[in-house]
Amino acid sequence: MSLKFGTSGLRGLSTDLNGPAAAIYATAFARYLISSGQAKPGDPILLGRDFRASSPDISAICAGALTRAGLTVLDCGTVPTPALALYGLEIGAAALMVTGSHIPADRNGIKFYRPDGEIAKIDEEAIGAEARALMGQSAPIDAVPGMAADHSQQAEALFLARNTAILPANALAGLKVGVYQHSTVARDLFVEVLTHYGADVVPLGRSDDFIPVDTEAVSPATIDLLKAWALEHKLDAIVSADGDGDRPLVSDETGLPLRGDLLGLIAAQFTGATIAVTPVTSNSGLERQHGLSIVRTRVGSPFVIAGMLDAVRNGQSGVIGFEANGGTLTATSFTINGTPLRALPTRDSFLPVLAVLSCAARSGEPLSALATGFALPVALSDRIENFPMETSAALMARLRSGMDNLSTFLAPIGTPKAISDIDGLRVTLTDGSIIHFRPSGNAPEMRCYVEAETAGQAERLLEQGLECIRTFGRQPG
Template identity: 70%
Template structure:
């Protein structure tokens, strides 16, 4: 059983979670809540899930474990993670979201929420230690599933009400928007909310089987489909999300995806943020925009949330966070459209989607023109899937070993001028292009992020960066050592 916390939640193989593992970690979570005083016996824990084939079984096993730990459980059904988080905060309930987000269908995960919001890194450690203690006790883990009362409509209605108060009535009239539904839990809510705002909505690509969609590294097949749909239906935009609906995907009128960090910046400006907290992987041009102070963190929502909390403590009036995948968080209460919105410090795909569509409708400009107006460097990213963790660790160790080793690795791409080691290695080259190499925190994947002055240069840099990683991995596999890293 290989399970671990990554950048957002516990992740592992579905075959591991569909059994004692789900019961083990749900029990460990219950023990940490009760031991810390964040919950007392009989308090409610909410459970929701995505559309993966394994998610219903995992949710039922977790529900049984929580009941046996002395807590009350309510089933919120298949709703977006931000909808679950909103209802949990409103009712001061702990919560579990069974989801693997964007990772392949043979994997799954669990996201944990305290009654006051998403768990922090310290909580992850406490849950892990509690799980280790339960395993060390040699007491058999009871993985008997349980059925619990369903409150899905109530959770969904609260989330819809929040989103319907963000914009003026009929604010999206005149827009024709496609919704790439695939297997995201946000698919029907997108259609509902956009139609209520007056947009003409075209549902697209609905799937009965789970399709992993990574909004930070949109696949070539997905881009091809977006381009085709945009032309076939004369769309102004296409919107979608990852599996659990906390990361947005938005394409322009030509079907070209818009970077998630730009969507986050647009949402921050829409809310009038005085400070935006975002990981080091987000576009380096955000600071040059000058509309809000930008604070950088490591990758992962717990780090962004911690950064937002620090900014609120420092006295900032409106604090927003977002990641390169577009997931947008609010760290402070804010008034929009005459309505006071409570902070929702967890990733949300609806806020950035509505913010960018509203900008297009209000300005009566195509999304391509709006994107061009921000004049950010061209930023691209992709990943190598099923990349062994030990290989990525060896690669990063080799590149960090000496400046000469790093320079030799980068030689086909360019000479390094500066290096940041906040999270992975982010290298600024002599021509001001950027190459960022980082192992995924959620899955056996190696990620490469690049920035350059033009689309052509960025595409070439990304292709060369991924090729360089593959070459190194092949050499590492043949040699069984990191000794050839600098060749």
């Protein structure tokens, strides 16, 4: 089984997951919950899924396995992951979300939630151990039809109530906003929420086939679509999300996507947060923002959540987290416009979208000007897909093996001045620019992140970095 836990949940090829593997991991999760005292036989467990072709079958297999393990499955259907997590917190139930998030359609995964929120790395290890113990056994994979009660309306209604109370009435009146619907489970809720606040909403690009949208490395083809729609419909913004609706995508009035870490920063300021926990891949200019302390972590929501919980345990209030993909988490409750906002310590795409659009509506500025006003270094990222994981591991071993090897690898780009090895290898060059190499945690991809003073410099640096990766990948052995 080529399945592994990555930055957020279990991931792998759909063909590997759709069968005994789904039953094994669902059973392992149920056994872990019961053995650790987080659930008892008969307790409810929520089940959601995205729109991938393989998700209904995998979800059905999980439902059968969870039922056999002694839990009561509540089917929440195709809802955003943050909606599933919120409903779990509300009723004190664990949850599984069948989704591959932003990765290609031939892959899928499962995200796991304890009754008190998203699992941590220690939980992943325990679930993995339970799964390995089950792998020698024959796991039934029939779906046990009719066993799961439909709770999709309850989960959706709770999430809708949360997001229609954040802003004042008609807070987005005067804005014309496109919603790139593609195949995200957030597509109809975005239209409903934005319409509720008075925005003129234009649904765009709805698809019956699954389209992977990576909000951290938006593809050129997606950007071309956004630019064409922005021009055709004279839009103030376009919003969207990845497959399971926990990572936001927001483009400005020209169709150019805003960086995810900028969305998180705006959400932090919007909520009045005083501490923001974010991975090392987020923009280095965050530390220069007044009134907000930045805590850096490895990439992945479990590490961000761990950092947020550390801050809460240390007595801090106003704690938020966000990733370079824009997914925003809250570790403490906030009061926004006089309305309490419950802590939701899992990635959410709706809070940052509403924060950014609210700021634009209040200021009267176009989103491009709003973004420029933060004066962050120009940051870009991209990935090389279908880059074998063993090749990524060999590349990282080479770069970490000594300054001579690193300098030789970077010779076409520049001279290294400082190095951070928190997650991947982040190198500050002598001209002050930054290049960061990091293998994906859940797919055969190699990622490259750069920062520079100007857009032209950042674009050149990114292309040079990607070419260095490609050159290494073409080497024999």
